[in-house]
Amino acid sequence: MGKFKSKKNFKNRSKSNGQWTQDRVVGVLKSNEKFFDFYKKQGLVPEEEWEQFVETLKKDLPVSFRIQGCHKDREILCKELEERYIAPIAASGDAGALEPKPLAWYSGAYQTPMSRSEVRAHPTLAALHNFLVTEAELGNVSRQEAVSMIPPLLLKPEAHHHVLDVCAAPGSKTMQLIEMQHETDPNPSGFIIANDVDKKRSYLLCHQVLKRMKSANCVVICEDGALMPNMRMKDDAALRFDRVLCDVICSGDGTMRKNPDIWPKWTPQEGLGLHKLQLSIARKSVQQLKVGGLMVYSTCSMNPMEDEAVVAQLLREGKGSLRLVDAHPRLPGLKASRGVSTWKVFDREMAEYATFADVPKEGPLVRALTESMWPPTEEEAKEMNLQNVMRLLPHQQDTGGFFVALIERVAEDKEEEERRRVEARAPAYKRQKMFKDEPFTFLKKDDERWDDLKSYYGIDESFPYENLFNRLIEGDNARQLFFVNESVKEFILNNMKTLSIQNAGMKMFGRNENKVEKVRYRISQEGVDTLHKYMSKQKMQIPKEDMLILLRAAGKQDDKGQKALVDMEKFEAKEGLRSLKSGSVVLYVDETRPICAWIGQRTAAPYIGKEERIHHLRLLGEDVDSMEAIEKTKRKQKAMEAREAAWAEKAKEEEKAAVKKEGVDVEVEGGDEGEGQQQVKRMKLDESADEELKAEDEN
Numbered sequence: 001m002g003k004f005k006s007k008k009n010f011k012n013r014s015k016s017n018g019q020w021t022q023d024r025v026v027g028v029l030k031s032n033e034k035f036f037d038f039y040k041k042q043g044l045v046p047e048e049e050w051e052q053f054v055e056t057l058k059k060d061l062p063v064s065f066r067i068q069g070c071h072k073d074r075e076i077l078c079k080e081l082e083e084r085y086i087a088p089i090a091a092s093g094d095a096g097a098l099e100p101k102p103l104a105w106y107s108g109a110y111q112t113p114m115s116r117s118e119v120r121a122h123p124t125l126a127a128l129h130n131f132l133v134t135e136a137e138l139g140n141v142s143r144q145e146a147v148s149m150i151p152p153l154l155l156k157p158e159a160h161h162h163v164l165d166v167c168a169a170p171g172s173k174t175m176q177l178i179e180m181q182h183e184t185d186p187n188p189s190g191f192i193i194a195n196d197v198d199k200k201r202s203y204l205l206c207h208q209v210l211k212r213m214k215s216a217n218c219v220v221i222c223e224d225g226a227l228m229p230n231m232r233m234k235d236d237a238a239l240r241f242d243r244v245l246c247d248v249i250c251s252g253d254g255t256m257r258k259n260p261d262i263w264p265k266w267t268p269q270e271g272l273g274l275h276k277l278q279l280s281i282a283r284k285s286v287q288q289l290k291v292g293g294l295m296v297y298s299t300c301s302m303n304p305m306e307d308e309a310v311v312a313q314l315l316r317e318g319k320g321s322l323r324l325v326d327a328h329p330r331l332p333g334l335k336a337s338r339g340v341s342t343w344k345v346f347d348r349e350m351a352e353y354a355t356f357a358d359v360p361k362e363g364p365l366v367r368a369l370t371e372s373m374w375p376p377t378e379e380e381a382k383e384m385n386l387q388n389v390m391r392l393l394p395h396q397q398d399t400g401g402f403f404v405a406l407i408e409r410v411a412e413d414k415e416e417e418e419r420r421r422v423e424a425r426a427p428a429y430k431r432q433k434m435f436k437d438e439p440f441t442f443l444k445k446d447d448e449r450w451d452d453l454k455s456y457y458g459i460d461e462s463f464p465y466e467n468l469f470n471r472l473i474e475g476d477n478a479r480q481l482f483f484v485n486e487s488v489k490e491f492i493l494n495n496m497k498t499l500s501i502q503n504a505g506m507k508m509f510g511r512n513e514n515k516v517e518k519v520r521y522r523i524s525q526e527g528v529d530t531l532h533k534y535m536s537k538q539k540m541q542i543p544k545e546d547m548l549i550l551l552r553a554a555g556k557q558d559d560k561g562q563k564a565l566v567d568m569e570k571f572e573a574k575e576g577l578r579s580l581k582s583g584s585v586v587l588y589v590d591e592t593r594p595i596c597a598w599i600g601q602r603t604a605a606p607y608i609g610k611e612e613r614i615h616h617l618r619l620l621g622e623d624v625d626s627m628e629a630i631e632k633t634k635r636k637q638k639a640m641e642a643r644e645a646a647w648a649e650k651a652k653e654e655e656k657a658a659v660k661k662e663g664v665d666v667e668v669e670g671g672d673e674g675e676g677q678q679q680v681k682r683m684k685l686d687e688s689a690d691e692e693l694k695a696e697d698e699n
């Protein structure tokens, strides 16, 4: 349906009242008769709102974002955003440039009616866009779809809570949960277990969530949420969670504004096909909840098959142990429809089946459909209170479509308890996972590495060094040391034999490759905020002007393309700096904002990434617009090169496939592909997948 062959036909845009509308984008016709028929018949959208519903779905998704709730410089960032980036847009008088406005229901969150590509391309919004990109890379800003911010807000995790995020990648909600745990306590005693069944996506959680959030209380695991092994804490005590987020895989018909290719593909079959999987993930997830604990079940689909039908079956199976909490009063200012207790079941061709008994007993349908897909009886509906859930329709506040249910466990699930008791009696080897990961080795009391670090950096005895770990049995040679809080350590030690734990916490030290230095590890910027408070050596306050010299130079390169080192003579504090040992140091103007650096006898250089450098310069009052513009150009160039390389690779593959098809044995230039070439190819494919996931993560 609706695919256009020529690129010329791709765009058919018009602009009215300062708002873009699009009927077709990148070859996709934004229309689908089955979709319209299905949603009209479900009656989820009031008749008088139908036109507006459809019109909104056809528009590109507006850009929304929020400033990290627990960031120590949140107020400065909010002020910068308001005064430096938003106010000029409002003052520009440009009718096509619409400034972001605060969301009524979430402090620190904003939305502009403009789409991502419009914001990126509009000159008046260029500085804002660059600000968002830099700060999002550091986790200080989250470029997250507005409705996707709702589940963590309903869960409201507290600092001491144990939280499980069952389907976590790419991780925007995990980041929000981590943030919320840190809002009342900078060192929360609880933890967040972020899980995803997909290995690659769980790596993404490690690379983006753990790295960006710099938190000691998050663990990434890779398990099937529908078969999640039971988890334990000290003394073999069963681990039950205070909060569970079950943001399941879904048909995503609420994301059509962002993913227009869903339009032609959509049929009722998508929802039917996912219902069983969603139910099995949700069923296992709700079993992880302690009495009094809360679970959010959410989807970015508006289809009752994936939404109310799953929730209703959970309640039915819960036999009174679960209660549906009214989510609506918890977020005043948010417009949402209430859930429904009746809906219709259609097959792929839109044939309706009034009851499960009406499904033909022969043929594929009887295997595909289950009784749980049908609405509850009147009697059941009275008990279930499905009106308590939220359905967010795109036209209600110019967002994507979304569904959220807030479920409380009010009593133990007796059958589940019995299952767990039987399982606990099984011999330990039967409970172990099939594949072994690198073990987590925590530093011990007599660990030489700790003595080394303690004396070199003057780290106070009160620092919980036994919460540092590496991923090798013979730890002495480990490349990195990570730091976690006490409860994460307990979790890892009690579950690493049965769970596939990918990584945890923040990187605090990286191995020193420079043989001249007298210490094995240098300090990593990710861990410096936590560590520097315990340090008495290799740390120094410097004047603001010195810090500016250091950070400005960090972006420059010398003639040979090497990072430029700053001549020590340029610093006002040169005498003090020379009194430190050559190597890894922590420098600051204001002690709340330390940065890692390296000093030698004659030169110095910061040990931080480019975004971190821009961020620190911004906080020191420097105008960073031109630096961010340069970074944007570099990103564009890199993306273009990656695209060209991918096309070249694809063309080569196609050529090879065509030749093979003709039965001709061709010799690839330079001979057969060796293992090395194949490995490079695999790495390239991995990188391009990473880029795709990254793009998905950024709205």
Ligand SMILES: C[S@@+](CC[C@H](N)C(=O)[O-])C[C@H]1O[C@@H](n2cnc3c(N)ncnc32)[C@H](O)[C@@H]1O
Binding pocket: 148, 166, 167, 168, 169, 170, 171, 172, 173, 174, 195, 196, 197, 198, 201, 223, 224, 225, 226, 247, 248, 249, 250, 281
């Ligand atoms: C809607 S996305 C989650 C989005 C995420 N919560 C966020 O806010 O960034 C669904 C995720 O579920 C994962 N998934 C699919 N089946 C799963 C299963 N059986 N167990 C755990 N995760 C699963 C997918 O890999 C996907 O990353």
